[in-house]
């Protein structure tokens with residue numbers, strides 16, 4: 001078959017929605033679809049059950065309801081339906097009041113900035129949406145998404161002169177995430193030091209009864225938006241987590257939700273060629289033999305989508321990166337995701353994609369419209385947008401010529417609606433893929449190991465602080481005194497020295513380094 005015929009055959013096109021997905025360069029044979037049909041049937045059934053309110057996260061005994069967020073009628077009962085609809089109304093009311101000046105900073109004027117404090121699913125979605133759609137944002141938005149004090153200071157410096165016009169959103173589903181709590185305490189301290197009443201600027205988005213919920217309540221924060229148990233962090237972008245900041249930025253949240261709702265509806269089709277999300281999941285399966293053998297390189301040819309790969313890293317890798325399958329077998333599943341944007345990456349790592357290790361498949365995201373308004377000619381008859389399109393088409397062909405597969409997803413332009421389409425497409429593809437490879441996409445047991453180890457290190461650090469008295473102690477001295485591993489103790493000592501709590505004299509090896517207060 002010619003490439004042209006293959007293209008025509010391999011395209012799933014939602015013309016009325018303005019999105020298509022082209023799998024013609026994935027080299028998928030018809031027999032693959034036939035072989036996969038039993039797994040596809042199961043994945044479709046799993047999705048139908050999930051949408052009907054089954055306990056789709058068996059380990060945590062939870063329903064998985066992010067698809068209800070954009071269609072409350074799907075919710076399995078009236079309580080959940082209200083948990084979808086009421087916050088949307090509350091978000092609109094609150095953002096209208098802030099933007100129209102009915103809710104103002106205590107010192108008068110209007111809020112001009114937004115500082116969002118969160119991490120993982122409580123930051124990545126809002127960061128992606130702001131970057132994609134926030135060019136005309138009503139509030140200039142800043143983020144704390146880490147416990148790095150230098151990063152926090154850089155952001156505080158940016159908002160220092162308009163601190164009294166800054167609204168703060170503290171976002172944490174669990175309400176107990178250390179990085180987010182630290183960011184909140186750092187912001188609060190900075191506000192108080194600058195004589196600005198933090199509580200009159202602060203809003204929480206969190207689960208009812210969480211530590212953050214209690215803190216916000218007892219400190220009389222402006223308001224609290226709920227986050228429900230049946231929404232996972234990495235799929236929370238259409239809950240209050242994504243909607244509150246988006247509405248405050250003046251982004252059309254109805255359009256955003258409508259895009260996702262439409263994609264959900266289309267990708268309930270049991271006819272695989274019409275189901276873009278199932279097609280995507282099957283293409284991932286085909287590329288990596290259902291074992292994640294190929295990495296997913298995301299290449300959006302549009303600056304405003306450059307955080308898409310970062311957003312998808314969490315969605316895909318936290319969902320699919322699992323040790324066990326649903327039957328308890330060790331499977332070590334996952335798909336690695338990375339990328340930035342085209343054509344910029346052409347001048348960075350595309351060299352390796354074309355000629356180097358063949359361990360990936362690319363996903364080109366094509367945005368057909370170059371810009372709003374007129375373009376100059378950068379060459380006779382040629383615009384910058386023509387170049388962007390040329391580089392996308394060229395790189396795609398060059399990769400294929402050297403036997404590298406790629407998917408191309410095309411949208412007309414980046415709008416709240418098309419962003420909703422794209423996000424829902426990937427959320428559903430992840431759900432389908434998890435079923436195809438028989439894993440639970442909705443828990444994250446692995447993350448807990450790192451959190452527990454960090455807590456033990458902090459305990460060691462405090463013991464070392466207490467034991468570092470007198471002169472010239474080595475790591476071994478303190479390890480013996482505190483009954484800890486010398487290597488952990490050494491790293492604690494180095495940290496104290498780097499932060500002016502101790503002085504270090506270097507010996508020939510770390511074991512011979514000495515430390516004193």
Ligand SMILES: O=P(O)(O)OC[C@H]1O[C@](O)(CO)[C@@H](O)[C@@H]1O
Nearest residue numbers: 120121122172173174177233447
């Ligand atoms: O919203 P929270 O509870 O602060 O969690 C933030 C992130 O931390 C994780 O739980 C992983 O540690 C993510 O799944 C989540 O998005």
